[in-house]
Amino acid sequence: MAETTxxxxxxxxxxxxxxxxxxxxxxxxxxxxxTGRTNGTVxxxxxxxxxxxxxKDIVKVExxxxxxxxxxxxxxxAPHASINIIRNYKVADKKRVKLPxxxxxTVKCGNPACISNSNEPVQSRFYVKSEDPLMIxxxxxxxxxxxxxxxxxx
Amino acid sequence: MAETTxxxxxxxxxxxxxxxxxxxxxxxxxxxxxTGRTNGTVxxxxxxxxxxxxxKDIVKVExxxxxxxxxxxxxxxAPHASINIIRNYKVADKKRVKLPxxxxxTVKCGNPACISNSNEPVQSRFYVKSEDPLMIxxxxxxxxxxxxxxxxxx
Numbered sequence: 348m349a350e351t352t353x354x355x356x357x358x359x360x361x362x363x364x365x366x367x368x369x370x371x372x373x374x375x376x377x378x379x380x381x382t383g384r385t386n387g388t389v390x391x392x393x394x395x396x397x398x399x400x401x402x403k404d405i406v407k408v409e410x411x412x413x414x415x416x417x418x419x420x421x422x423x424x425a426p427h428a429s430i431n432i433i434r435n436y437k438v439a440d441k442k443r444v445k446l447p448x449x450x451x452x453t454v455k456c457g458n459p460a461c462i463s464n465s466n467e468p469v470q471s472r473f474y475v476k477s478e479d480p481l482m483i484x485x486x487x488x489x490x491x492x493x494x495x496x497x498x499x500x501x
Numbered sequence: 502m503a504e505t506t507x508x509x510x511x512x513x514x515x516x517x518x519x520x521x522x523x524x525x526x527x528x529x530x531x532x533x534x535x536t537g538r539t540n541g542t543v544x545x546x547x548x549x550x551x552x553x554x555x556x557k558d559i560v561k562v563e564x565x566x567x568x569x570x571x572x573x574x575x576x577x578x579a580p581h582a583s584i585n586i587i588r589n590y591k592v593a594d595k596k597r598v599k600l601p602x603x604x605x606x607t608v609k610c611g612n613p614a615c616i617s618n619s620n621e622p623v624q625s626r627f628y629v630k631s632e633d634p635l636m637i638x639x640x641x642x643x644x645x646x647x648x649x650x651x652x653x654x655x
Binding site: 392 | 523524525526527530535536537538539540541542543544545546547548549558563
């Protein structure tokens, strides 16, 4: 009895997030709010071989395209990811996520005393000091955030 | 540009959990303690068509077989699941999970005053009153547990 190869069929409309940094597929799933309890096929592949990255993860979601805020979050933890928008069974748009040098509004500063956590109308703002391992520094208070602390917010 | 079908290759050794009740793949992943940060390919397919169930989920894990305690937990939330053990690219064993009529030790009673939650050496024990929706009743205090409360423990 040979194990059958699992073939996951094409989707009509949706998004394929490819080249996710290995180990981060479930974080991407969390960012996208996927519980699997709604309609639409979702495919998650973890730790698959990649020419570019060695190992990568892939998330494929039927029936939705990503919001800019979701793409910004994905960029933080999977800066090499590529996003393919599928419409009517074809790749309608393909782009790489890009980690900007300044992160505005996406991450909350981990320092409770930071002015960006006060009632003042101040948007959070971080400078990317290092992409891998991820390290960002708060513009206002200098607090350093790393990947684990950021992931907890998503 | 046509979207390529995502083909997930065979695994040498591991487990395929098929016919998971639709919407429960991520619960199975949690039960198995899969974070995706370790070696070994993991594939998760959610909301795929099934002749038997209408819609089903599938989880495929390379490099491990399941512990009996894990199978007992899966049986509670996906009582129709089948488990295929793969060894050397072949299905070496295939079984359906089975929800027993009495659940011993797998679930903690939700009633804090229950004797099974005391320091007494009493193993928890529940009777299955309904499989779908899942409803189990504590042998000791009569407390009824449903799927959501059970899932929180896993």
